[in-house]
Amino acid sequence: EIVLTQSPATLSLSPGERATLSCRVSQSVGTQLAWYQQKPGQAPRLLIDDASKRATGIPARFSGSGSGTDFTLTISSLEVEDFAVYYCQQRNSWPLTFGGGTKVEIK
Amino acid sequence: EVQLVESGGGLVQPGGSLRLSCAASGFTFSTHAMDWVRQAPGRGLEWVSEISGSGIYKQYRDSVKGRFTIFRDNAKSSLYLQMNSLWAEDTAIYYCARRQVISTMSNGAFDIWGRGTMVTVSS
Numbered sequence: 480e481i482v483l484t485q486s487p488a489t490l491s492l493s494p495g496e497r498a499t500l501s502c503r504v505s506q507s508v509g510t511q512l513a514w515y516q517q518k519p520g521q522a523p524r525l526l527i528d529d530a531s532k533r534a535t536g537i538p539a540r541f542s543g544s545g546s547g548t549d550f551t552l553t554i555s556s557l558e559v560e561d562f563a564v565y566y567c568q569q570r571n572s573w574p575l576t577f578g579g580g581t582k583v584e585i586k
Numbered sequence: 587e588v589q590l591v592e593s594g595g596g597l598v599q600p601g602g603s604l605r606l607s608c609a610a611s612g613f614t615f616s617t618h619a620m621d622w623v624r625q626a627p628g629r630g631l632e633w634v635s636e637i638s639g640s641g642i643y644k645q646y647r648d649s650v651k652g653r654f655t656i657f658r659d660n661a662k663s664s665l666y667l668q669m670n671s672l673w674a675e676d677t678a679i680y681y682c683a684r685r686q687v688i689s690t691m692s693n694g695a696f697d698i699w700g701r702g703t704m705v706t707v708s709s
Binding site: 513515517521522523524525528529534535566568570573574575576577578579580 | 621630631632633636645647648681686693694695696697699700701702
């Protein structure tokens with residue numbers, strides 16, 4: 480099973496700041512990695528697929544990068560609505576697996 | 587509007603059974619692989635099972651193999667998860683999720699999610 484390790488577990492930032500979230504994968508998944516945002520009481524929402532392709536309707540302040548085993552989600556300037564939990568997920572092999580999540584909280 | 591609506595969750599005793607349903611609308615259901623993803627209270631996301639658009643191919647995580655069965659009815663645009671021999675560890679919100687179609691041979695990420703249905707396994 481491919482293990483995804485997200486860091487940090489919690490990121491405390493202020494609106495307007497830049498957020499950098501990491502996802503390290505136990506074996507190469509090429510670019511078959513996605514990022515999701517989840518707010519309390521809501522279902523996850525797809526942000527990024529194929530490591531760097533924004534999903535439909537996702538603002539340009541969200542960007543993804545990386546390949547192989549190291550991936551990054553960057554939020555260039557945090558809006559109030561961006562404070563949430565973020566998960567990475569690989570779709571390279573079974574079972575499909577998610578990282579443990581990074582919570583982005585208001586400082 | 588593209589939508590997934592889950593139902594069928596509830597409280598069940600250990601060893602019991604439940605059948606979850608997911609009603610899809612707003613898209614051609616049969617062209618998409620569909621999945622169940624769960625989330626235990628206060629925990630992260632965990633993939634459970636996937637079924638191909640045709641219903642022929644199925645995948646399960648090890649911990650549910652032999653206990654859970656995924657199936658679909660394309661005529662009704664519905665996805666199901668039959669859960670038997672439930673354990674306390676199966677307690678979670680169960681989400682129905684659609685896989686993006688990248689090509690005839692490749693599926694992408696989960697691009698559409700339902701709101702989930704809660705399953706509680708407890709005596």
